[in-house]
Amino acid sequence: MEDMEDDCFVLNDDYNHNYCANGQVLYLRNELSDVPQPLSISPGLATRDVAAQENHSKVCSSSSSGLKFMDSDSSSMSSDTSETDSPSSASIAGKLTLNSASKFLMNAMTEEDYRTTYWPNLEKAIDHLLIQNPMDHISISYEQIYSCVYKCVCQQHSELLYKDLMLKITTHLQQVSSDLQISPPGNFIENFNVALTRYTDALQCIVPVFIYMNKFYIETKLNRDLREDLMKLFTDHVAEKHVNTLIPLLLEAHSMPFQVRPSTMASVVKGLYTLWPDWAHLAPAVFSGFIPQINPPTVESQLSDYAARDQKLQMDLSLNGFPRGDQSRKRASEESA
DSSP states (O other), X not given: OHHHHXXXXXXXXXXXXXXXXXXXXXXXXXXTOOSOEEOOOOTTTOOOOHHHHHHHHHTEEEETTEEEEOOXXXXXXXXXXXXXXXXXXXXXXXXXXXXXXXXXXXXXXXXXXXXXXXXXXXXXXHHHHHHOOTTXXXXXXXXXXXXXXHHHHHTTOHHXXXXXXXXXXXXXXXXXXXXXXXXXXXXXXXXXXXXXXXXXXXXXXXXXXXXXXXXXXXXXXXXXXXXXXXXXXXXXXIIHHHHHHHHHHHHHHHHSTTSSOHHHHHHHHHHHHHHOGGGGGGOHHHHTTTSTTOSOOOOGGGHHHHHHHHHHHXXXXXXXXXXXXXXXXXXXXXXHO
């Protein structure tokens, strides 16, 4: 009995300490006996299911020195883990999908939201850009405008936004054309220049903030460019309606130098040529003074005609009060010329 009481029990476990971590049934070995005996453990540890116990029994082997524990294959352990975690992973993924879908539906922009919230803000900003005076300072948040355009395009309202923008600018240009219609002839060239300059300046701000719509709708689906479309609106609704009035006034101003400021003449002529190059054929003499290669190439046989034309121009300038300056220091050989 004393020998039995002095027996020393040694617990053999694997290096992962499965005897305590996994709650499996463990075995101990008596130094005096080679028969393995079960070790009683607490109920909290003995919770492993029957399948796990069978899997554990497969990896155990006995030897002459006692029962030894062997590690199970890592692949079987990982498969157990994946099988255990797969339901929870699937449920989490499902929850994320449902949450993402519900969040998208909650943030979806309806056509009513576009009409009542987004477009009124854009319309107000466009009005400021179209009618602002270059000398006035108007505070406009371009970031906010771009954000509204971005949201409208992302929510599949690109076509609606494009139509509203074109309609808005068309309405504005029709009003500009009506104002030019009642403009007096003496101020018509100047007023046309103001309308053209103000419009092109506004496009320098409008086109960049609508660049997202231009890139992902106009260029992709319509195969056009926003700036070209907006310039065509000015051609159709303003310039084409008044070109027959404008060209005779430009010819008259060209025949009477400095009747209209040269900078205004240059701006109007270059603007008309940009809108529609064929209009240069209506007044080649005017357009050739500001646009290169309007007239046909110079030929040697017509040099005398060019010289006579220049002399006539000098005579017209002198008759209209533009003297040739001090001629007292001019050499005699040049006088005859």
